[in-house]
Amino acid sequence: MQYNWDWGVIFREPYQEWIISGIGWTISVSIAAWILAFSLGSIIGILRTTNNRISRRIATVYVEIFRNIPLIVQMFLWYFVFPELLPNDAGMWVKREMPMPEFTTAAVCLGLYTASRVAEQVRSGIQSIGQGQNNAGLATGLTTVQVYRYILLPVGYRIMIPPLTSEFLTIFKNSSVALTIGVLEITAQARQIEEYTFQGFEAFTTATVLYILVTSIVMILMRVVEGRVSIPGMISLGAK
Amino acid sequence: MFDQFDTNVILENLHFLIAGMQLTLLLTVAAICGGLVLGTLLALARLSGFWILSLISSTYVNFFRSMPLILVIFWFYFLVPLILGQPVGGYYSVLIAFVLFEAAYYCEIIRAGIQSVRKGQVYAGQAVGLNYFQNMRYIVLPQAFRNMVPVLLTQAIILFQDTSLVYVVGVKDFLVSADLVANRENRILEMFTTVACVYLIMCLSGSILIRKLQRRYAL
16 A cells, blocks of 8 residues: 655644634534524424324424425525526526525525434424323413413423434534535545545545534533433433 | 426447446445444444454444445545555455445444343343344344344445545546546436436335335334
């Protein structure tokens, strides 16, 4: 195996700058997408647990569609196909005039995709609380909205912290798919450095280390949060 | 818009798309087989009770699970030719990447499956005089696999979707074939819509089938 090691390459200009901007884009896409995924996913997940047949059906269809098309294909659909389906002016706006078109499209696409996964976690979190608490709430005279607001959601979200953490880590890793529509996040930058300098080892190692670093930080942080808010007597559920 | 939707372009290039789908399926099946074998070994190492083996296994799993698949694909696209000293083509690089990457996920599924077999079964096996391998082969693994089948199949569907990521190194799978046609004929709308529908139908029917199997064969 012939290879010329040169670890200095990742600290040289402009490559160091590429790496920093790459990790910046990765984190921005992940956080923007997570905000969308979390809010929309919560709504859809809650809809799936309600008694209304129509809203349950709509939520199920959403989850099945977004879960069963590969993320990269969804990326292409939003980036290439979606503007074509809009009226001319709106399509033009999405393609050209929208601020940071690649970033926005990637974040929206990743958010909508992950919303379907978050919805499943929210649904199973709420359902794991059991019918008893729901009935108890209704028996004390709370309305359905109040039962969700005061009983199911506060308990549910505390149980859901570990699976939601792993969903966030998934979004963080999946943000690399944004490179297919031209967002220069960390994986794309590593690839670009490899192509410019042929120092693939150094470039890919840097990206790998950064991914592991962020993953570890998030996991440690969330373990602290989890410990703070865990529900006494539900250790087994919380540890899952 | 849809009034210009041209279905002819799909029919004319059908053989090309089918060839792409064959490669996608081939890659999926090969990655499942390789991933299952390696994943089982990793899971056994993890549960073996030798701390060094289980440390290696858990490091491997955590390492691959904290990396995005695209980065793994790039790694092996770069590494495999370098190690072998000759170009091998994208297909083999991505196959190796998929096997090693999926093994980490299969390991976790299999480990959970093995741990779901009650301890009493293992003791009973030991009591009738089976050694470790016989115990695994005849008592634990058959029950464990039965518990795991739904999760393994779901993972297979996820893997089937993930193979589309070979796009980043241009291996001619279903998506790349469709992309080539789309650019050559300037029919992006038709081709990507078709791709999405095909994936949706295949994955959806797969997951409905799994749910039915699960209801029928649950232990």
